Amino acid sequence: MSEWSAFSYVVTNLARFVRPNEITFSGVNSALPMLACLLAKRAYPFAFTYINVAGGVDPSPSQVPISSSDPVLAEGSRSIFANEDFYDLCTRGQMDLCFLGAAQVDGLGRTNVSCIGDWHAPKVRLPGGGGGAVMLPTARRAVTWRTEHSRRTLVETLDFITASGGMHGVVTPIAVFTKRDGRLVLASWHPGASLDEVRDRTGFRFEADGAEPTPPPTPAEAEALTALDPDAGFERDAAIRLR
Amino acid sequence: MSLGTPKIVPLRDLAARVTDGSSLALGGSFLHRGPFALVRELIRQGRRDLEVIKQSPGYDIDILCRAGALGRARAGIVAMEGNFGLAPWYRRAVETGQIRLEEHACASLTAGLRASAFGVPFMPCGGIHGSDLPALNGWKTVEDPYGSGETVYVIPRITPDFAIIHANEVSEEGDVRVYGTSHWDRIMSRSAKRVLVVAERVASGASFRDQPELTLVPHFLVEAVSIVPAGAWPGSCWPHYAVDYPAVGAYMDDAPGVLQAHLDTAPEAREAAHV
Numbered sequence: 001m002s003e004w005s006a007f008s009y010v011v012t013n014l015a016r017f018v019r020p021n022e023i024t025f026s027g028v029n030s031a032l033p034m035l036a037c038l039l040a041k042r043a044y045p046f047a048f049t050y051i052n053v054a055g056g057v058d059p060s061p062s063q064v065p066i067s068s069s070d071p072v073l074a075e076g077s078r079s080i081f082a083n084e085d086f087y088d089l090c091t092r093g094q095m096d097l098c099f100l101g102a103a104q105v106d107g108l109g110r111t112n113v114s115c116i117g118d119w120h121a122p123k124v125r126l127p128g129g130g131g132g133a134v135m136l137p138t139a140r141r142a143v144t145w146r147t148e149h150s151r152r153t154l155v156e157t158l159d160f161i162t163a164s165g166g167m168h169g170v171v172t173p174i175a176v177f178t179k180r181d182g183r184l185v186l187a188s189w190h191p192g193a194s195l196d197e198v199r200d201r202t203g204f205r206f207e208a209d210g211a212e213p214t215p216p217p218t219p220a221e222a223e224a225l226t227a228l229d230p231d232a233g234f235e236r237d238a239a240i241r242l243r
Numbered sequence: 244m245s246l247g248t249p250k251i252v253p254l255r256d257l258a259a260r261v262t263d264g265s266s267l268a269l270g271g272s273f274l275h276r277g278p279f280a281l282v283r284e285l286i287r288q289g290r291r292d293l294e295v296i297k298q299s300p301g302y303d304i305d306i307l308c309r310a311g312a313l314g315r316a317r318a319g320i321v322a323m324e325g326n327f328g329l330a331p332w333y334r335r336a337v338e339t340g341q342i343r344l345e346e347h348a349c350a351s352l353t354a355g356l357r358a359s360a361f362g363v364p365f366m367p368c369g370g371i372h373g374s375d376l377p378a379l380n381g382w383k384t385v386e387d388p389y390g391s392g393e394t395v396y397v398i399p400r401i402t403p404d405f406a407i408i409h410a411n412e413v414s415e416e417g418d419v420r421v422y423g424t425s426h427w428d429r430i431m432s433r434s435a436k437r438v439l440v441v442a443e444r445v446a447s448g449a450s451f452r453d454q455p456e457l458t459l460v461p462h463f464l465v466e467a468v469s470i471v472p473a474g475a476w477p478g479s480c481w482p483h484y485a486v487d488y489p490a491v492g493a494y495m496d497d498a499p500g501v502l503q504a505h506l507d508t509a510p511e512a513r514e515a516a517h518v
């Protein structure tokens with residue numbers, strides 16, 4: 001059996017996009033990237049700057065909040081780097097890694113967070129523009145996640161292009177994609193799934209040269225996630241399933 | 244607005260300044276430090292056809308839709324957040340055409356507010372290229388007139404009738420102090436025609452003089468203030484209180500009488516009942 005749960009797979013593989021000495025950001029409605037950033041701080045032997053939508057800069061929160069914009073994410077911060085600050089940081093090209101939500105992602109890594117169906121007569125009105133339209137094209141790298149890996153979330157054609165510019169990475173419960181030559185390619189898959197399953201459940205075509213089963217969590221990664229979610233409350237709330 | 248005039252008024256009088264059809268830049272973000280007591284008071288007073296202008300509304304826009312008080316919205320990202328997901332009454336209001344939405348990126352909305360604050364008709368905004376939003380909203384590009392070859396989107400000025408902010412502390416004269424992040428409250432306070440504030444409590448004018456760098460909005464920009472302890476309920480107001488998740492959960496129940504019960508149990512309603 002795999003050492004991954006669907007939850008630990010998503011959080012840990014988001015964390016693996018964090019690189020040394022960079023500025024990494026997590027925003028609103030982003031509990032999983034928030035956990036990933038906090039996990040990276042605990043598990044990885046390198047320094048990076050973690051900023052978040054609560055204004056925190058390398059905070060030391062007294063608890064991990066349910067809301068990823070909760071003010072406790074600024075506890076222990078040495079400054080308040082507020083909303084206008086981090087957007088401006090991004091548009092002037094100094095945001096290294098930015099986690100951005102998406103309802104649909106296409107093979108170019110573009111995203112829809114606006115609507116299902118026609119924008120003017122939507123079947124589902126989604127949260128909307130948010131950070132994406134400005135941050136996706138201007139961040140050095142942006143990474144998104146989907147808790148459902150299916151042909152309705154990973155699509156050939158978006159219902160609406162909210163944000164263009166192309167995700168550098170996409171993490172789902174069964175796969176990790178990264179961008180190569182402007183398109184998403186498969187980097188690795190959950191060892192409890194298979195390449196065929198990933199192809200079968202993905203709406204866009206993708207290359208998989210060099211892809212392999214995702215390496216298991218390191219002891220440091222596993223320990224960090226347990227420390228952040230000791231009662232598995234986040235894991236229960238996220239309710240992510242492999243299939 | 245002469246210097247030193249006390250500006251503190253009861254919440255019902257503060258809300259009475261907002262007429263039907265007004266556009267409101269609401270401070271805070273999602274469930275955090277929003278001017279929710281005033282939003283609820285607008286509902287109690289039967290206000291109609293309001294417009295919300297906010298980068299990340301949630302509970303506030305949802306309850307205004309639920310009460311039938313909203314006609315329009317300019318917004319970036321709308322959700323209840325936490326584990327509550329989409330804002331259901333807002334979602335229904337857009338899907339059924341009950342309200343008219345102008346969808347923004349958070350930063351494009353900020354750019355429109357900056358245009359107003361800076362006294363210019365439009366403001367450049369980075370990014371946006373490749374998005375379907377400009378076509379939807381009629382946003383135009385300009386080429387750098389100084390010859391860099393860069394093309395940038397420009398967002399038309401957004402001037403809210405009111406900025407409405409929930410603050411930690413105010414002086415009697417209306418100076419505004421906020422702890423933790425200011426979200427987008429600062430640019431809202433500089434872009435709107437009028438600024439109304441709800442605060443947890445009064446702090447002495449001397450304390451503002453001791454640490455003027457903590458003042459987010461100076462009194463001369465503020466028209467009036469109400470003191471409503473716990474007024475950001477069921478959201479948080481750092482460091483005084485956290486989100487009341489059971490109360491948000493109760494609000495989410497789609498059953499008859501839930502909205503009225505929610506309004507009746509709000510801190511400002513219980514306070515008023517004692518008066």
